[in-house]
Amino acid sequence: MPTAAMIVIGDEILSGRTQDVNVQVLAKALGARGIALSEVRMIPDDVDTIVGTVNALRGQVDNVFTSGGIGPTHDDITADCIAQAFGVGISVRDDARAILATNYVNPERDLNEARLRMARIPDGATLIDNPVSKAPGFTLGNVHVMAGVPKVFACMVESVMPTLTGGVPMLSDDVLIEKGEGALAGPLAKIACRHPDVSIGSYPRVVNGGFVVNIVARCTDAALLEAAMVELRQLA
Template sequence: MPTAAMIVIGDEILSGRTQDVNVQVLARALGEKGIRLAEVRMIPDDADTIVGTVNALRAGHDHVFTSGGIGPTHDDITADCIAAAFGVGIDVREDARAILATNYADPERDLNAARLRMARIPDGATLIDNPVSKAPGFTLGNVHVMAGVPKIFAVMVESVLPGLTGGQPMLSDDVLIDRGEGDLAAPLAEIDGRYPTVSIGSYPRVHEGRFIVNIVARSEDAEALAAAMAELRGLA
């Protein structure tokens, strides 16, 4: 199964002022495509950090997805950092400019310098469609650069995924067990050992004053997953 990494870029995420929801959207979409989201890093709006993180992750995974930092303001530096990571130039590109111009009745007046920042695309990149606000993302090499706004991020993911080659889709199933993790630890370990192709996770929660556990199993092997789930349901 191909692997992917995600880089969530933004001081507002790390400060807690903004809650990220894009990781969940990407993880689910990639799983259905047969690409495993193997790693997520949340980093600040710092050029050296962005460049270093992009280069580290693009070398270790089939795909890297970024969210955030491609807007019109001074702290939107992701596009420049991607260009720096690949060692290529960056400038306003006419196809991206033409797309942005469709947002305005008088683009010569309204498409100002700040808005044109969203048309600055690294050399050699392919545009990612954005039917919501028109400002495109882009793909350079195996790095897919997307907006941080959740609605826009989601449609950009939909634009990119058809062009990616995945493996066997990841299947999942779960069971809720009205027992504590301490009671389940030993039998869970035994079941996990019997099914090496199945990933089994234990997620406790409190319900009406008592501990219960949601057991989630994931695998590319449908038969192994079904067999493991039969044993897990037997623990309830």
């Protein structure tokens, strides 16, 4: 199965100011495409950390996705970091500038120096479409660089997915059981042993002061998945 990693770039996530919602959006889209998200790293807006993390991960997985730091302000340093990670130049590119210009009635006047930063693209990258606010993301090698704003991120994910080599989609099913995990663990382990090709997870949560458990089974083969689910449903 093809693999992917995600790098969430942003002091605002690590300070707790902002709740990340992009990981789940990407994870679901990758799962539907048969690509396994094998790691997420959340890191600060720091050049050396970004460059090091990109270079560490791009050799380990088939696809790396970044979110955050590609806007027009002084703290948007991701595009420069990606260029540095790949050892290539970066400059305002005509195709990106033309896309940005469509946002303005009077581009000559409104496409100021700050906004033009969003047309700075590392050499050799291809653009990622941004139907929300035009400013494109880009793909360089196996690294897909996308905006952090959730609405824009989600659209860029949609834009990128068809370009990726997918695998057999992971199927999943689940059953909610109103018991504590302690009462289920023994029989659950036996079911897991009998179905080695099905990944079975147990996810408790607190509802009205008591524990309920969501049992999730995952497998690329529908028949194997259903065979496990038949047994899992009997735990309820």
